[in-house]
Amino acid sequence: MSNIPLASFDGRSFAAAQSFLLGAKTWWTRRLYPAVYSDWQNRVGKLPAEPTTAAEAEEILMQDDRYVWFAWLERHLQRMKYSGRYGLQPWHELQRADIEAAYDPADLPEGILNLNPNINMPSAYTDIDIHQHPGGIWQDSIAGIVYERGARTTTPLAGNQHQDLHDRLVMWIERHGGLPEAMVDLGCGFGKSTRPFYQAWRETQVVGVDIAAPCLTVAAHNAASAQACNVRFLQAKAEATGLPDQSADLVTSTMLLHEMPPSTIKATFHESRRLMKPGGRMVHLDFWLLPDLLRRAIHYGHARRNNEPWMEPWAETDPVAIMETVGFTNIRIEAFEEADGIMDSGYDAWRFPWTILAADAA
């Protein structure tokens, strides 16, 4: 039985605590990171030999108390966001019955959600509580809602513009070709990446695929509330969707590849190719282009602190070689501007290394 006093669970205290955590993370992003960066620049030029690997760079970083503090805060602000007295998990636990009633799959319109209770979940996915989300996002019926609330503050600096990220991907795809008749969004989560597609392109038939039933249930409920008629959600592995050959003009994913082991990434590129009609396109948005060793070392540290074991192997993978082997053409890898001004030279806050990985079917 919990020994936490009930009074600490009122909505106001919860909101105040979460707001404090967001404020602290914003400070970490905007103030602490630039200071770490400047410490690094001051130190690295004076070393007898410059580091040549991310591991060597991290060893040097760890001699800087400010970086140790930066790393500690990253780990523990995230932990406190989800767990402990004011965490998202215990707060939503109190509302379990209401959430389960509001997001009951049985209340959904016919055909919008196709769950597979017999899906074989890979241990590479289930073995770790991704993002420090207690129990991960795949097994608890309320995990989709807890994840949705948690994702609102993943990149605090961008604020409302964070929402923009997914809309910007739609705009990027529009600038690089016509609208698809049919598309698949792999690793769609609770539907945040899928929604801009089905809302912007009303004539396009959209399938959102994910392995996590609690997330898909939230995605389907949100689509039903928005009265979307051109989307459906499917519980399947991105690397083996079971969808028909050549059924999509466009295959996308956002923040999926870095959650996969290398063999699954390869299989996902093969699956994308199988799903694509001749002349179809594939556009993955993920974290990949790292401009220098410092940022690579910090990114690998972030991966460990955020329980993302596949992020580093993915950043070390050569996606062009895989795409060439699979038989894609017109391969493009480019940095992605997730919010206005974020790639300007004066922008010095922490950010994810957003990258577009796009290719066409021959």
Ligand SMILES: C[S@@+](CC[C@H](N)C(=O)[O-])C[C@H]1O[C@@H](n2cnc3c(N)ncnc32)[C@H](O)[C@@H]1O
């Ligand atoms: C970081 S979330 C991104 C969700 C969404 N695309 C977005 O942009 O908000 C990654 C998603 O990929 C899903 N995922 C991870 N491995 C998968 C796999 N092998 N097959 C299908 N989905 C997978 C996870 O369940 C999670 O919902």
